[in-house]
Amino acid sequence: xxxxxxxxxxxxxxxxxxxxxxxxxxxxxxxxxxxxxxxxxxxxxxxxxxxxxxxxxxxxxxxxxxxxxxxxxxxxxxxxxxxxxxxxxxxxxxxxxxxxxxxxxxxxxxxxxxxxxxxxxxxxxxxxxxxxxxxxxxxxxxxxxxxxxxxxxxxxxxxxxxxxxxxxxxxxxxxxxxxxxxxxxxxxxxxxxxxxxxxxxxxxxxxxxxxxxxxxxxxxxxxxxxxxxxxxxxxxxxxxxxxxxxxxxxxxxxxxxxxxxxxxxxxxxxxxxxxxxxxxxxxxxxxxxxxxxxxxxxxxxxxxxxxxxxxxxxxxxxxxxxxx
Amino acid sequence: xxxxxxxxxxxxxxxxxxxxxxxxxxxxxxxxxxxxxxxxxxxxxxxxxxxxxxxxxxxxxxxxxxxxxxxxxxxxxxxxxxxxxxxxxxxxxxxxxxxxxxxxxxxxxxxxxxxxxxxxxxxxxxxxxxxxxxxxxxxxxxxxxxxxxxxxxxxxxxxxxxxxxxxxxxxxxxxxxxxxxxxxxxxxxxxxxxxxxxxxxxxxxxxxxxxxxxxxxxxxxxxxxxxxxxxxxxxxxxxxxxxxxxxxxxxxxxxxxxxxxxxxxxxxxxxxxxxxxxxxxxxxxxxxxxxxxxxxxxxxxxxxxxxxxxxxxxxxxxxxxxxx
Numbered sequence: 001x002x003x004x005x006x007x008x009x010x011x012x013x014x015x016x017x018x019x020x021x022x023x024x025x026x027x028x029x030x031x032x033x034x035x036x037x038x039x040x041x042x043x044x045x046x047x048x049x050x051x052x053x054x055x056x057x058x059x060x061x062x063x064x065x066x067x068x069x070x071x072x073x074x075x076x077x078x079x080x081x082x083x084x085x086x087x088x089x090x091x092x093x094x095x096x097x098x099x100x101x102x103x104x105x106x107x108x109x110x111x112x113x114x115x116x117x118x119x120x121x122x123x124x125x126x127x128x129x130x131x132x133x134x135x136x137x138x139x140x141x142x143x144x145x146x147x148x149x150x151x152x153x154x155x156x157x158x159x160x161x162x163x164x165x166x167x168x169x170x171x172x173x174x175x176x177x178x179x180x181x182x183x184x185x186x187x188x189x190x191x192x193x194x195x196x197x198x199x200x201x202x203x204x205x206x207x208x209x210x211x212x213x214x215x216x217x218x219x220x221x222x223x224x225x226x227x228x229x230x231x232x233x234x235x236x237x238x239x240x241x242x243x244x245x246x247x248x249x250x251x252x253x254x255x256x257x258x259x260x261x262x263x264x265x266x267x268x269x270x271x272x273x274x275x276x277x278x279x280x281x282x283x284x285x286x287x288x289x290x291x292x293x294x295x296x297x298x299x300x301x302x303x304x305x306x307x308x309x310x311x312x313x314x315x316x317x318x319x320x321x322x323x324x
Numbered sequence: 325x326x327x328x329x330x331x332x333x334x335x336x337x338x339x340x341x342x343x344x345x346x347x348x349x350x351x352x353x354x355x356x357x358x359x360x361x362x363x364x365x366x367x368x369x370x371x372x373x374x375x376x377x378x379x380x381x382x383x384x385x386x387x388x389x390x391x392x393x394x395x396x397x398x399x400x401x402x403x404x405x406x407x408x409x410x411x412x413x414x415x416x417x418x419x420x421x422x423x424x425x426x427x428x429x430x431x432x433x434x435x436x437x438x439x440x441x442x443x444x445x446x447x448x449x450x451x452x453x454x455x456x457x458x459x460x461x462x463x464x465x466x467x468x469x470x471x472x473x474x475x476x477x478x479x480x481x482x483x484x485x486x487x488x489x490x491x492x493x494x495x496x497x498x499x500x501x502x503x504x505x506x507x508x509x510x511x512x513x514x515x516x517x518x519x520x521x522x523x524x525x526x527x528x529x530x531x532x533x534x535x536x537x538x539x540x541x542x543x544x545x546x547x548x549x550x551x552x553x554x555x556x557x558x559x560x561x562x563x564x565x566x567x568x569x570x571x572x573x574x575x576x577x578x579x580x581x582x583x584x585x586x587x588x589x590x591x592x593x594x595x596x597x598x599x600x601x602x603x604x605x606x607x608x609x610x611x612x613x614x615x616x617x618x619x620x621x622x623x624x625x626x627x628x629x630x631x632x633x634x635x636x637x638x639x640x641x642x643x644x645x646x647x648x
Contacts, residue, residue: 126450
């Protein structure tokens with residue numbers, strides 16, 4: 001029993017928004033207007049073998065799918081409420097695998113306060129392929145873009161940088177670290193944690209914001225380009241996890257190792273700019289939210305991103321990478 | 325040059341909504357609330373080899389992708405305004421193929437008044453896979469569901485039924501008809517025409533409505549189930565195109581042939597119910613819109629769909645089909 005109608009009725013319908021999802025029986029979702037608010041939409045796709053590994057458990061694939069989209073909304077200061085899902089099931093996705101996938105969705109729906117609104121489910125002879133359109137609200141005209149950074153602003157990043165790249169290496173068995181560090185990295189690769197709870201802080205204080213998906217340096221480069229400013233980054237400030245530090249400790253070329261972390265991507269942290277007079281409030285709100293924030297750069301007149309290590313400029317060949 | 329960043333910047337950005345799409349540079353789209361209106365969303369995916377053929381020109385694939393989604397909105401009486409697109413490019417999708425795909429999008433954006441709002445573009449080692457989230461508006465609480473049909477209502481369908489199935493057979497070279505009939509059917513398979521201009525009529529007059537994607541009988545069955553009514557269909561009323569009639573003329577078992585047309589799917593016509601007192605106005609509005617409408621059934625108390633041919637009940641094994 002892996003028909004698409006059964007999948008919708010038995011597995012997806014229980015996840016649906018009770019009103020707006022219309023029982024997943026009407027081909028459409030209906031979202032009433034919310035006067036005074038803007039609707040924020042983002043859409044990310046994951047392909048087996050490209051964005052997740054063929055042996056990743058499907059509940060974690062479902063969670064990663066929601067989380068990479070939730071991360072985009074968090075970076076814009078938006079509060080998520082629902083999503084549409086297109087599932088392209090590969091031949092390996094039998095009923096048990098679909099149940100496992102839906103279990104992951106249900107878990108994250110509870111964690112992040114979102115509900116399924118609709119979508120499509122099809123079989124594909126190729127790799128499993130999923131795409132989500134995630135939706136959220138911001139108060140009118142309050143969305144945080146990439147283009148608001150101004151000379152004098154400080155650059156911050158939440159959490160740790162580099163676990164995305166290290167996590168992929170760990171999941172592929174290409175990393176030599178203690179088992180608990182490897183486990184933590186694999187967990188991060190499979191199930192990154194979006195900074196959704198930090199969205200209100202971003203909305204209040206950030207002048208520009210992105211999530212770190214392409215790589216810290218590349219994503220901060222997006223802010224510099226969109227804002228028409230220059231950003232100087234201090235590589236030695238790159239915040240690392242316990243696992244990241246354990247990996248760094250084994251490197252002989254620390255600068256090269258830090259560059260690998262800062263260009264790795266898939267971190268799903270938030271990189272953002274803040275006016276210096278807002279630094280104290282940012283740090284207070286971050287402490288209340290139990291989110292680590294690290295200052296690692298400055299905005300000035302000019303263009304592009306300059307990376308320094310201990311004050312010395314570093315040449316960056318590839319600021320980030322793309323799955324494409 | 326087939327990187328995803330270049331694809332976004334060179335090919336997709338010119339299609340973007342000038343404000344709400346944010347130049348496709350911000351990971352999100354921002355749609356202001358429209359007080360007094362509901363947002364209607366639908367999401368359909370197409371997979372190469374499943375929903376379109378590997379040798380279908382990519383401009384027609386792009387148009388089919390938009391049109392199957394536009395058809396869902398038309399059935400709900402919604403006016404489309406924009407869409408998000410996830411493109412999973414297979415290895416055959418080089419730059420020229422992507423340009424061709426985008427040409428198809430541009431053509432239909434002009435025809436149907438929609439603009440690109442955002443999305444994702446990735447490479448896939450498998451078959452090309454696309455999904456669209458299409459958005460439209462209806463005046464508040466005016467969306468037409470599947471569940472409003474009442475005993476006494478008449479059942480109508482727009483246009484012709486069966487060209488979806490015949491078109492697939494023609495595209496696969498499995499049909500023996502005159503060349504111009506084959507061409508028309510292949511064109512319909514590749515590039516169905518959604519009844520978008522009929523959406524205001526649906527909104528004004530239909531008590532329930534679906535688009536014919538699974539098959540006429542199956543889709544009318546969805547209305548019967550959701551509305552808790554019985555629907556009797558008169559198979560001989562099934563409206564057919566010139567090509568459909570040419571095909572029918574060669575069949576010895578006309579009843580079986582009509583059943584094939586009425587269970588074929590992929591027609592993207594609208595099947596809907598109307599109160600008998602609204603029939604005259606429906607026919608007048610349809611004539612003004614140059615849309616053929618055919619009465620082919622009645623709603624009564626009870627449940628399920630009964631198919632009759634020249635007054636005699638017909639047993640239907642499989643009311644529709646699914647791509648799986």
